[in-house]
Amino acid sequence: MARYFNDVASYQSALVSFYRTLKAHGSRGVVVKTSQGGYGGTPYVNQRGQAQVKAAKTVGLKVALYHYGTFNSTRYGTGDPATEAHLMANTAKAWGCGKDTIMVLDAEDPSLRTQVSADAALFYTALRRYGFHNFDIYFPASWYWAGRIKIGTSFKLGGWPASYGSASSGVSGAKSWQYTDDWQGLHVDGSLDYGGQYTGATKYAKKKPNPKLTKDNVDDYYYTYNPKRIIVKETIYQHKNNQLGSKASRGRKLVAGTAVDIARLHFSGDSVPVPYFELANGTYITANRYFVKNAYYELPNLKAIEVVKSTYLYRDLKRTKVVKRVHKPTNRWPKGTPFDVTKVIHVDGTWVLKLANGFYCTAYKKYVKKTK
Structure with missing residues (x-):
């Protein structure tokens, strides 16, 4: 099933509350602008970007990065795409993003050469030299129809076309689609992810309530926001304190089908903050999706x-x-x-x-x- 994601630049917020709102409306990933241009020209770095990455990860959104390309090898030589890749790579490293981060080339600027894919190959090749290996390309769907852009290729590009006011992207084989510039009325671009690379479309655990957690997958197993009301799926206990693994702190048993209101969301742990809920009566329960589910439909794909x-x-x-x-x-x-x-x-x-x-x-x- 397709999942929603968004892309942000310097004119979007870096506050955690903004990304929590995106998530509450159904978003599961964010692509953050790193840079534009390159060394030797007029390099630009998104000064809010690092904070945006941190805020998105804090609420459990999967994070990818994009660079707005302005290179042109026919005008400035074959080294031009490489200088822009260098800027993106250095920015990603400075922000603490790993080598497995999806690195997206935003190919839409009029200065790009007609055969964009040739220069894009030079760009990705340079990123590989800096250790990155997950790539994609964003582009107007019309550029694909005109033959300026190729997806797939040796770089395994899923393809992220933009096409508004249509029933689909119109790009055969594309793994995602940007379809609006005002998603949910929040003044942010909205896209659908069909392949899972931007949203980490991992199915919620059904047989493994205690998986190995990372900052990138915690949202697949736990609620990282307050759903206000939940319904118990498997028997759990209310606890007198936040020691949810302790039998000594157990209170009332909650059987499957019980609905309870959530007062607050808390996090425990250091390297990977694990969410848990506080109830109105001052007791605590797990926020693990294996045991509880949101009592309300919240995703915008409901028809x-x-x-x-x-x-x-x-x-x-x-x-x-x-x-x-x-x-x-x-x-x-x-x-x-x-x-x-x-x-x-x-x-x-x-x-x-x-x-x-x-x-x-x-x-x-x-x-x-x-x-x-």
Whole structure:
């Protein structure tokens, strides 16, 4: 299943709260601009970039990097792409990004030569000399159609085309697609990841509740934000303190199906901060996805639902004006009623569904279930 990711530059925030908001809306990765131009010309480095990388990793988003290319070997010689690769490599290293980081060439500037792929090969070859080995290319879809860009190649480029206002990228074989410059109304580019390289589309653990955690995979196993309300999947215990592995701190048992409200999210550990939840009564429970699940639908890929417990529809987003059901004994919509969904909205710390009929309803899984 495709997952959402975003790309950011110096005009986006470096605050952790911004990346937590992206994640709450369904994003699972961020591509941060490192640089533009190269040595010998007019090198530019994103001064917010290092803080953006740190903030994105703090909330569990997978991080990739991109360089805005302005090289042209036909004008400035075959060493020109290499100078820009050198700048990107040095910036990535200075920011503490590993050699396995995805390094993306942003190929859209008018100064690039007509056959961009030839210069791109020189760029990637130089990055290899600096130890990097995961590459991709971002480009306007029209450049691919015109033959200026190639994907695949010996550098295994998945291809990240940009095409707005269309049903797809229009680039056969592309592994991702940037489709908007105002994702979820947050003034940031939005893309879909079909291949998993930008979002680390690892399935959540089902048989391994205690995996080997890293900063890059902790989100695949734990909630790294406060979902406000969860439903227990496997029996767990409330604990008197944050020593969740201690039997001595155990309190009330919570069986599968129990729903509880989350007051706060905390982290323990140093090298890899492990999330856990605090409840309103001052006790603590695990935030491990193996044991608990979000009680609300929150991802924007929800298209249709069915009522599983009779519920109201509302005329307003705040859900204060109930939709009247004329000539019906109740204003509740019965179990089994289907609705198409146009948007999943995060409001007042929870999630609300906007339906195709223009009304609103809860996203709480106790009352509705996803059908598409």
